[in-house]
Amino acid sequence: MADRAVLEVAGVTKRFGNHAALDAVSFAVHEREVVALLGDNGAGKSTLVKCIAGIHRPDHGTVLLDGAPLPPGTSAAGRDSGIGIVFQDLALFDNMSIAENLFAGREPCRPRFPRGLGIVRRRVMLDEARRTLHRLEVQVPNLRTPVGLLSGGQRQAIAVSRGIAFARRVVVLDEPTAALGIRERTNVLRLVRQLPENGIAVILISHNLEEVVAVADRAVVLRQGRLVGEVPARPRTTRRWCR
Amino acid sequence: MLALGLRLIAAGPVIVLLCIWLVFSLLSPYFLTASNLTNVLVQSSSVALLALGALVVVMVGSLDVSLGSTVGLCTIVSAVVFRDHPSLAWLVVPLLLAVGLAMGAVNAFCIVGLRIGNAFIVTLGMLYVIQSLSYVVSGGTQVPNVPPQLVALANGSLLGVPGPVLLVLGAGALLWFLLNRVAWGRWIVAIGGNRDAAGKAGIPVRAVLFSVYLIASLFAAVTGMLVAGLNNSGTVDNGTSILQAIAAVVIGGASLTGGRGSTWATVVGAVILGSITNGLTLLSVSTNWTPFAIGAALVAAVGLDALRGTVEGRLRVRQAQIQAGGA
Ligand SMILES: Nc1ncnc2c1ncn2[C@@H]1O[C@H](COP(=O)(O)OP(=O)(O)O)[C@@H](O)[C@H]1O
Ligand SMILES: [Mg+2]
Numbered sequence: 001m002a003d004r005a006v007l008e009v010a011g012v013t014k015r016f017g018n019h020a021a022l023d024a025v026s027f028a029v030h031e032r033e034v035v036a037l038l039g040d041n042g043a044g045k046s047t048l049v050k051c052i053a054g055i056h057r058p059d060h061g062t063v064l065l066d067g068a069p070l071p072p073g074t075s076a077a078g079r080d081s082g083i084g085i086v087f088q089d090l091a092l093f094d095n096m097s098i099a100e101n102l103f104a105g106r107e108p109c110r111p112r113f114p115r116g117l118g119i120v121r122r123r124v125m126l127d128e129a130r131r132t133l134h135r136l137e138v139q140v141p142n143l144r145t146p147v148g149l150l151s152g153g154q155r156q157a158i159a160v161s162r163g164i165a166f167a168r169r170v171v172v173l174d175e176p177t178a179a180l181g182i183r184e185r186t187n188v189l190r191l192v193r194q195l196p197e198n199g200i201a202v203i204l205i206s207h208n209l210e211e212v213v214a215v216a217d218r219a220v221v222l223r224q225g226r227l228v229g230e231v232p233a234r235p236r237t238t239r240r241w242c243r
Numbered sequence: 244m245l246a247l248g249l250r251l252i253a254a255g256p257v258i259v260l261l262c263i264w265l266v267f268s269l270l271s272p273y274f275l276t277a278s279n280l281t282n283v284l285v286q287s288s289s290v291a292l293l294a295l296g297a298l299v300v301v302m303v304g305s306l307d308v309s310l311g312s313t314v315g316l317c318t319i320v321s322a323v324v325f326r327d328h329p330s331l332a333w334l335v336v337p338l339l340l341a342v343g344l345a346m347g348a349v350n351a352f353c354i355v356g357l358r359i360g361n362a363f364i365v366t367l368g369m370l371y372v373i374q375s376l377s378y379v380v381s382g383g384t385q386v387p388n389v390p391p392q393l394v395a396l397a398n399g400s401l402l403g404v405p406g407p408v409l410l411v412l413g414a415g416a417l418l419w420f421l422l423n424r425v426a427w428g429r430w431i432v433a434i435g436g437n438r439d440a441a442g443k444a445g446i447p448v449r450a451v452l453f454s455v456y457l458i459a460s461l462f463a464a465v466t467g468m469l470v471a472g473l474n475n476s477g478t479v480d481n482g483t484s485i486l487q488a489i490a491a492v493v494i495g496g497a498s499l500t501g502g503r504g505s506t507w508a509t510v511v512g513a514v515i516l517g518s519i520t521n522g523l524t525l526l527s528v529s530t531n532w533t534p535f536a537i538g539a540a541l542v543a544a545v546g547l548d549a550l551r552g553t554v555e556g557r558l559r560v561r562q563a564q565i566q567a568g569g570a
Contacts, residue, residue: 055443076447077445080445089440092437093440095435096432096436105433106444115426116425118425120424120426
């Protein structure tokens with residue numbers, strides 16, 4: 001069971017005009033595994049994240065969750081089947097509260113169907129947001145505070161919390177510690193490390209090698225849209241592949 | 244201190260309205276009488292209703308300048324139906340709603356469906372198209388007499404509250420509920436805040452955007468019913484009513500880049516415009532000066548908005564400092 005692929009990227013190609021941001025990329029993440037995804041700026045890492053998230057429709061190839069292909073081009077479907085994403089740009093709504101950011105697009109509603117036409121259960125949303133952030137040990141001011149008023153570290157913590165709070169199978173984090181102070185970075189890494197313990201696979205994109213060595217079981221390297229290497233995340237090899 | 248400042252700015256439109264009322268009441272003893280204030284509210288009602296429609300589009304960071312033409316077309320259709328088929332006058336409400344929906348659907352189809360980029364340009368085109376349709380349907384600029392239900396709506400009252408005021412309150416409550424309590428409405432606000440993030444959060448962005456133009460045009464249709472009743476005639480819109488409505492939205496503190504705006508503040512914005520017009524008339528200032536005052540109010544509102552941005556930024560910095568220091 002431990003070897004079963006949770007998430008599989010199978011021959012994914014994504015072109016922007018003539019430029020292939022991803023060129024037949026294949027790799028898999030297994031249960032309880034943390035895979036680091038390394039590569040220079042412009043290597044195609046974020047594009048891969050968006051293909052997994054269902055935001056980009058790959059020109060070729062598929063993304064499979066537990067062996068079943070995900071429908072491309074719908075980010076709600078991937079999330080509902082247990083994929084959590086922390087986007088590089090955080091994808092927060094500055095004009096909405098912390099609680100609303102956590103639940104955006106998946107608000108608890110009454111009635112639940114038809115989707116979107118129900119009344120938001122704000123009490124339930126606030127209670128669940130409070131419980132979630134408490135469980136993740138993320139400290140924030142009032143849950144009704146607009147996210148636009150938070151500090152950079154707090155914003156990142158909200159984005160990470162949203163990405164991992166509701167994921168059941170796999171979490172993808174796109175440079176979640178970039179631009180964070182040491183203390184905030186430690187907090188995020190602590191959250192990442194807890195995921196495998198709960199049976200969730202992790203894909204971590206990072207530029208910080210210490211961080212990769214500290215949490216990842218394995219690293220794959222993207223260069224100009226192509227997968228050029230796959231190495232165990234031991235300090236020396238990782239450093240070599242990153243050059 | 245900063246939080247208080249922020250709250251004051253949020254209450255800005257109400258404060259501005261009270262200041263304007265204070266000034267006019269000092270200058271004219273007649274201004275602050277119940278009958279004149281009722282006048283102000285009734286005179287503001289059509290701009291307020293149309294502004295609510297405009298607000299929905301502004302919330303997603305877009306503009307629909309064709310809404311005024313839809314108002315005009317609806318007044319014309321109601322008058323023409325009454326003239327040519329008086330037995331069908333009872334159908335006028337659903338008919339006008341259908342006209343509104345149709346115009347909104349064309350806008351939405353061009354902007355969201357065909358992805359013609361600039362909503363302002365598309366709706367500017369529709370402003371002329373719908374205006375032209377109005378001329379075609381009416382054969383002139385004005386058609387007298389509309390169905391009596393509309394006249395009753397505009398001139399009647401319930402428990403002393405005039406029909407137009409009730410209509411604005413009802414429509415405002417409906418819109419407030421949609422934008423603040425219904426998931427779809429929260430999605431409208433979310434898209435205005437960060438459209439890209441909305442897509443990433445699995446919000447059906449294009450469907451929501453499509454609906455926004457439909458909702459706005461429905462508001463325009465209801466405004467058409469009101470205007471038809473108030474004038475007891477159908478009149479082709481000359482294109483300025485929507486500008487007043489957008490001014491009301493901005494004076495109400497909404498951000499034209501989307502994501503921020505308030506239903507009731509928009510109504511207050513319309514009442515501010517109505518108060519300025521009414522007060523200047525009372526003081527027998529030449530009506531040539533009315534647009535001047537409205538323009539000044541608009542610029543002041545934008546200034547207030549810039550101030551809000553500064554205060555918000557400072558609050559954020561302070562919060563970050565507290566966070567860093569309090570560990
Ligand atoms: N929406 C887009 N349109 C056109 N080109 C894009 C788009 N997104 C990414 N690219 C290009 O694809 C390449 C990979 O980008 P990205 O995946 O963001 O790299 P990384 O995250 O590894 O830094 C870059 O050359 C970038 O310019
Ligand atoms: Mg990137």
